[in-house]
Amino acid sequence: MEPLFVDRLLQITDLLQRDMAHAFDGTGLTTARVHLLWVLQHAGPSTQQSLAQLCEVSPRNITGLVDALERSGHVRRSPHPTDRRAVLVELTSTAVETMTRMQEEHDHLDATLLNAIDPADRPAVERGLSAVVAHLQSLVAAAATTAPEEAR
Amino acid sequence: MEPLFVDRLLQITDLLQRDMAHAFDGTGLTTARVHLLWVLQHAGPSTQQSLAQLCEVSPRNITGLVDALERSGHVRRSPHPTDRRAVLVELTSTAVETMTRMQEEHDHLDATLLNAIDPADRPAVERGLSAVVAHLQSLVAAAATTAPEEAR
């Protein structure tokens, strides 16, 4: 009996998260902290405000994550050159190495997953998943505009 | 520029979770609690031990979730008929209604997602995602057997 299509997607969600969790098993890092490192790696040195926006999380939350990453030596706070209210958060060299390794694992996972699919099916899968993403984006966008009204 | 395949999957992961989170917006429920209700709906009245196994979570965690769901009127604890150590957790009629509605929304989401995919591509997408699931399962299984040794 075929599972529902959406259940297949949820199963992939679950498995991907488990697999990625194994990747930081020995590092003492967590999903939220790795996400912040990932954002930092791509954005470069950033203020906590901009990190909050990029991570879609409260500024207070960033304070906590940066505190933890500073303690574990993955991140450094330095004064902002022109705005004395702000700090710049940047990766340490240790973290740069860690993120480089994670990026490689990420690319490797991408290759092996694609490789698991019959080459003849790949274009159709690409098209299908793009369509699914587009549809989900429109659903989420629609919910985002109606939900705030309910909340009042 | 095409995103990596695995990034497309992660994007779907993120969007699915957001969309489903909207579904319990007004109910005061959370992901973990809805998951427990979902399990209960499919398993029927259960002891907390078996719920812990089905949810892959500690028994202590179930205590907290059941406490919260009992307070919000979604769940009832009743004495186990033959084992006086155990309790049976079951859905209240309110929760049965909620879960029925959620099941309908789930089926509806399944239909609309599938509908977003070109009919000609559907079989290939099915095959492709099955292969991805199988591959991820083997990765997770492999990590599960090696990780415990590192932990010692």
Next chain:
DNA sequence: TATTGTTATACTCTATAACTATA
């Protein structure tokens, strides 16, 4: 007056360990 980050407070999910009541 507006913005940056922090302190204060609180809730949720999660875990392990010790304990109670029963098997």
Next chain:
DNA sequence: TATAGTTATAGAGTATAACAATA
């Protein structure tokens, strides 16, 4: 002796609100 559930304790992620320093 082993099992079911709870109390005790703890850590992580998350949020809002009040406040300090600076713009």
